[in-house]
Amino acid sequence: AQTVTQSQPEMSVQEAETVTLSCTYDTSESDYYLFWYKQPPSRQMILVIRQEAYKQQNATENRFSVNFQKAAKSFSLKISDSQLGDAAMYFCAYRSYRDDKIIFGKGTRLHILP
Amino acid sequence: DAGITQSPRHKVTETGTPVTLRCHQTENHRYMYWYRQDPGHGLRLIHYSYGVKDTDKGEVSDGYSVSRSKTEDFLLTLESATSSQTSVYFCATRGQGLIYGYTFGSGTRLTVV
Numbered sequence: 001a002q003t004v005t006q007s008q009p010e011m012s013v014q015e016a017e018t019v020t021l022s023c024t025y026d027t028s029e030s031d032y033y034l035f036w037y038k039q040p041p042s043r044q045m046i047l048v049i050r051q052e053a054y055k056q057q058n059a060t061e062n063r064f065s066v067n068f069q070k071a072a073k074s075f076s077l078k079i080s081d082s083q084l085g086d087a088a089m090y091f092c093a094y095r096s097y098r099d100d101k102i103i104f105g106k107g108t109r110l111h112i113l114p
Numbered sequence: 115d116a117g118i119t120q121s122p123r124h125k126v127t128e129t130g131t132p133v134t135l136r137c138h139q140t141e142n143h144r145y146m147y148w149y150r151q152d153p154g155h156g157l158r159l160i161h162y163s164y165g166v167k168d169t170d171k172g173e174v175s176d177g178y179s180v181s182r183s184k185t186e187d188f189l190l191t192l193e194s195a196t197s198s199q200t201s202v203y204f205c206a207t208r209g210q211g212l213i214y215g216y217t218f219g220s221g222t223r224l225t226v227v
Binding site: 033035037042043044045047050091093095100102103104105106107 | 217218
């Protein structure tokens with residue numbers, strides 16, 4: 001069974017600085033999707049970025065980018081120029097091509113220090 | 115976004131009572147999911163549906179049942195609520211393409227006292 005591990009329960013970063021959230025996963029499959037979701041205090045789950053495993057190029061969405069290392073089964077999220085609105089819980093998630101279900105990590109709570 | 119509405123947004127109920135949470139979507143998505151979110155556990159899948167009357171169990175399905183009689187509605191029922199089912203419940207949908215992640219509802223905070 002696939003698993004997703006986020007080893008940092010909490011992190012803090014100074015406003016305007018860069019922070020990287022770690023995620024590793026375990027799978028025996030070669031085709032899959034990876035996602036980062038953001039959950040602010042409003043509780044709404046927001047898709048931040050996604051990566052297809054067959055693409056070597058790392059996905060980027062404005063200030064958010066990923067470092068996808070397929071061999072190492074690592075999928076970290078980098079947030080540049082951190083803003084107060086980035087404070088949230090961040091979830092890493094995995095889905096196999098062959099499965100309808102998404103598996104989530106336990107989350108990393110990110111604090112932004114003014 | 116898929117236009118997902120969860121009701122109620124908050125609910126307090128007593129141990130042993132039945133509870134039904136509703137998820138309604140307006141985008142005609144085939145796939146719908148119920149997750150629960152608990153501190154230290156992230157989101158865990160309870161049940162999911164891949165079409166009308168087609169449902170399957172997730173990793174934490176004990177004590178829960180679901181029904182989907184229409185594409186737009188996916189109901190989660192706690193037959194006899196227990197304190198361990200105090201949680202935030204999220205409904206999610208997914209469009210047909212594999213590339214898509216989920217679109218989530220706003221969640222229901224359920225407290226069983």
